[in-house]
Amino acid sequence: MNRLEELFQRKKEKVLNVYCTAGFPEPDSTxxxxxxxxxNGADIIELGMPxxxxxxxxxxxxxxxxxxxQNGMTIEKLFAQLKNVRNSSPSGDGGIYVPIILMGYMNPVLQYGFERFCRHAADVPIDGLILPDLPEHEFETEYGPIIKRYGLNFIFLVTPETSEERIKKLDALSTGFLYAVSSSSTTGKQQDFNxxxxxxxxxxxxHLKNPVLVGFGIKDRQSFDAACxxxxxxxxxxxxxKHIEQADDIEAGTKAFLQPIVG
Structure with a gap:
């Protein structure tokens, strides 16, 4: 059983996935x-590849x-940073045990080499991928078998405009969870959850096969509870x-942001 399956078996509701950008705010802060x-309470870490x-x-x-x-972050550097992320540090601190999802776009992944990328992700091990610009047909015919070979989950996105037939198809192709975009816009837009x-x-x-996680416009306890x-x-x-960009200390800033949501 992989980490995502284990998580969703253990926790049936209010699963919190938090997105962060690799190499932000500083080159070595990932x-x-x-x-x-x-x-501080994130159940899944979604790590954005700039x-x-x-x-x-x-x-x-x-x-x-x-x-x-600008900080010099590349996929190569990211995998170097993630090399020992699952292990304990010399000081005795534990590594990252929650599921890690890599989110990014096809162009840099193809430049890196798709199979090489999947192999290095599996070595970490990463638990899943979100590549919004990977078309369904290319996933089925070319890239999906490679992703599966390396034991990685793949998460498709659906929107309010996605037809029921297509939702069922994308749910069937997805593993881990299905990403429900709350509206047809970009991240960060204000949403009326009514x-x-x-x-x-x-x-x-x-009654889809996968658990559904809602994204776009979730920002606080009220919007989190509404989405859940x-x-x-x-x-x-x-x-x-936004919050950690303005925080003097990443740990303290993260705690201050997440505690009202998960507490």
Missing amino acids: LTVMKALQD YSDPLADGPVIQASGARAL AVEQYLQRLQNM KHASGAIIGTAYI
């Missing part, structure tokens, strides 16, 4: 951020990615990036 998230043209990301996450690129409740209830009533009403959990990104 592991510090991940440890702070794990220690890219110069991130289609699904709003201005805050785009800016964090641009800063990470407006999306019907959509989330529709997903719930479809008809889903297994939710994903927070923009609000957390």
Whole structure:
């Protein structure tokens, strides 16, 4: 049983997935951020691989990615940073044991080499991938078998406009969980969860194979609880990036941000 399966078997509701950008706010802060998230209640860490043209990301996450690129972050450097992330440190501190999802875009992954990328992700081990611009057909015919060979989960995204037939197809192709985008926009937009409740209830009533996590517009306890009403959990990104950018200390800033949500 992989980490995501174990998590969703153990925790049926209010699963918190927090997005952070690798190499942000500082070049060497990736592991510090991940440890702070794990220690303060994140159930899943979604680690963004910065890219110069991130289609699904709003201005805050785009800016964090641009800063990470300026900091010299690459996929090569990220895997070097993650090399011992699952192990205990010399000081006796534990490693990262929660599921880690890598989120990014196909262009840099293809430049790195797709199979090489999957092999190095499996070596960490990473638990799953989110690549929003990998089309369903190419996943089925070319890339999905490679992802499966290396034991990685793959998470597709659905939106309120996605047809029921397509939702069922993407759910069948996904493993780990299904990412329900709360609206057809970029990350960080304000959402009226009364407006999306019907959509989330529709997903719930479809009795999908995978747990559903809701993303885009989740920023605090109120929006987290609203998103979790008809889903297994939710994903927070923009609000957390904003918070740690302004924090003097990553650990203290992460605790101050997450405690009102998970407490």
